[in-house]
Amino acid sequence: MEITIYRRHIKRCSQKDDRYAPRCGCPLSGQFNWPQSTANFDGKKLKHGQNKWSLNARTWSQAQQNATKLESDLEALIQGEPARKSATVEAAVHEWLDFRSKIGLTSTKPKLMGDKLVDWCKKNDVALLTGITTERVMKFRTSLPFRTGDSSSLSVHWSVISGFFNWAVGMDHIEKTPILSGRQNKQFAIPFKKKEVVPPTKQEVEKVLATALGKVKILARLMRETGVALVDAQKVGMTFDDAQKFELSKPERLPVLEDETLIRGNRTKTGERYRVRISQSLANQLKTSGSPAFAGTYVKWREELNALLDKTGVKMTPMGSGTSGSASG
Secondary structure, eight states, X not given: OOOEEEEOOOTTOTTTTOTTOSSSOOOEEEEEEEOSSOEEETTEXXXXXXXXXXXXXXXXXXXXXXXXHHHHHHHHHHTTOOOOOOOBHHHHHHHHHHHHHHTTOOOHHHXXXXXXXXXXXXXXXXXBGGGOOHHHHHHHHHHOOOOOBSOOHHHHHHHHHHHHHHHHHHTTSSSSOSSOOXXXXXXXXXXXXXXXOOOXXXXXXXXXXXXXXXXXXXXXXXXXXXXXXXXXXXXXXXXXXXXXXXXXXXXXXXXXXXXXXXXEXXXXXXXXXXXXXXXXXXXXXXXXXXXXXXXXXXXXXXXXXXXXXXXXXXXXXXXXXXXXXXXXX
């Protein structure tokens, strides 16, 4: 089977009279004859006779690559081999998140990145997972708002999307991942060099605590006295049902308030065990703050603490308010 590649020009293209224009940038399609009866393939209808399909490309090299793959798949279909089932990007992302949930994995970042991928594909007219090429996935990467250079933010979130495509390969939704390895292709790596962390001074922390009000003040005090991260401090006093309701990560690692002032638990990110005592005054505040004391999502409380830091003008992150704590394993 032979596929003829041609341009489908937009109306304002200056080269619209040349259907084989090499560099105008209009989308490329493939024309071919299907010798068998009408059938479905990859979510599209194969008509007996002439068919014209988009090759999801704007460069000749990518179009030739996609045409070769399409020829191979159609020849296999003629020979009676089963065609790979088609999946939309949105359906594949939902299936992936459901898969993670059923094997006990959390999906805070996966859901965030999955939603971003679905939104980007909708805006760029990419419906099927098989339509995400390396070129397109790199354009998606450049659209992401995460920091680089002195931050691992983009690298961390990109590894989540890489995991999604590896899962899609394993599930036979796609033949291979469109993401090129940064180790094998250095130009596609995401380099970063983290800044040295400078802990806040005692005076800065005291300024933050003096400015805080209500439950934000109690949460900041808890992080200060225990030295645990926000993701762990928020869970103090929560039940398993509470943690699931607010979609908190690793609800099975909830800290336990053994008596009025002793907290025992495992750090969410590392699993490291810790035991720490808090002051009686803080314990009393926690006791009268309701159950759970810090209801809501992790994002909500992170935004509350960030707003507090902006108000005080102290340059630190929500993690910083716990740097002088005394939690021990």
